[in-house]
Amino acid sequence: MRNTDACRVGFLWNPSLETFDFGTKHPIKVGRFQMVRDFLAANDFLSQPNVEILTPKPLSDDLLKTIHAQKYLDAVQRMSETGEGEIAIDTPAFPGIYENASITSGATVTGVNAVASGKVDHFLSPTGGFHHAKFEWGGGFCIFNDVAAAVYELKNLGFQRILVADFDVHHGNGTQTYFYEDPHVMQISFHEDPEWMYPHDGFIEDIGEGSGRGYNINMHFPMDSCDGVYKHAFDEIVPPLVEFFQPEFTIFLPGFDAHYRDRLAHLNLTTDLIRYTTTYFHNAAHRISEGRFGVVAGGGYTNESFKWGIGVVMSVLSGFSYEPPKQEPPYEDDDETWDRVRGNVEKVKSLVFPELGI
Ligand SMILES: [Zn+2]
Ligand SMILES: [Zn+2]
Incomplete structure (x- = not known):
């Protein structure tokens, strides 16, 4: 085991990540990734001897054809040439969208x-986490599914047990479709209740099919859930699954858009919880898989909480200290929230654990 105080961390960044334009009213604003880079530089992360900038490469044609249908790729290419049309109603086209999606997903x-x-021991990709894209479909700000591409790359390299820990506030519905029958890929998704939250998918009953039964885990939370109930669910569900699965590689979406300052959704986490989950997966990766751990930023649509979250994650990965401002959500977990979360946790455990013999 390496000394975890001196983990080598790769930060994916290059100005080419910024060549997108969803328009000024879109939640993904131009300048987002430059902002992350500048924030990390201003907090001295990028001058640490164990942190290096890795230059993202575009997705290979082979991987693109593995994760997406040719007719979908052709449609994105046509929109890229003209800048006209839309991938989906929330994901407008712009000139060069094909190349930009290829590099922002290729970074992962x-x-x-x-x-x-x-x-390196770990990486942080500020652009990654396009977990809504499916084989023949893009949307939810996602064009090419980088998480699926990364999993296929790892499979091509011979990895047998890959964990996707998706804590973005929205369900990873796209990624789920690729590996729903695959026991070599465990996907744990924590998200807001799909009854009302986009993408209206990710119910507890959806536990995988065939030999993949039990390897797809969905846990969802009622509106206004805070750190307390979320930590309870994490402690009850995640460690037993990770111990059982013994992942050889973990890809983590920390869920910056589950922060209370982020009002595109309605969960109320602070970065204390993000530090808790990141620390768990980081330590587990060192204990189980020689530290192989990668973080893709995913959502995060309020600049301040997005930057605090990135700082906390980089701090855990690199061992360099960073403390965000004190955060006090204007909500707390009430009895009804606790009852519903405890009920959901028991349902997840009763459906999934027996399938895996836990
Ligand atoms: Zn480490
Ligand atoms: Zn999200």
Whole structure:
């Protein structure tokens, strides 16, 4: 086991990540990734000897054809040439969208390869986490599914047990479709109740099919859930699954859009909880898989909480200290929230654990 105080961390960044334009009213604003880079530089992360900038490479044609239908790729290419049309109602086209999606998603695969080859122990991709994209469909701000691409890359490299820990506030509905029958990929998704929250998918009963039964885990939370109930669910569900599965590689979406300052959704986490979950997966990766751990930022639509979350994650990965401002959500977990979360936790455990013999 390496000394975790000196983990080598790759941060994926290059100005080419910024060549997108969803328009000024879109939640994903131009300048988002430059802002992350500048924030990390201003907090001295990028001058640490164990942190290096990795230059993202575009997705290969082979991986693109593995994760998406040719007719979908052709449609994105046509929109890219004209800048007209839309991938979905919330995901407008712009000139060069094909190339931009290829590099912002390719960053995750570049990170995975840097960890798999031993160049770094961990990576952070500020652009990654396009978990809504499916084989023949894009939307929810997602064009090419980088999480699926990273998993296929790892499979091509011979990895047998890959964990996708998706704590974005929205369900990873796209990623789920690729590996729903695959026991080599465990997907744990924590998200807001799909009854009302986009993408209206990710119910507890959806536990995988065939030999993949039990390897797809969905846990959802009622509106206004705070750190307390979320930590309870995490402690009850995640460690037994990770101990059982013994992942060889973990890809983590920390869920910056589940923060209370982020009002595109309605969960009320603070970065204390994000530090807790990141620390758990980081330590588990060192204990189980020689530290192989990658973080893709996913959502996060309020600049302040997005930056605090990135700082906390980089702090856990690199060992360099960073403390965000004190946060006090204007909500607390009431009895009704506790009852519903405890009920959901028991349902997850009773459906999933027996399938896996836990
Ligand atoms: Zn480490
Ligand atoms: Zn999200």
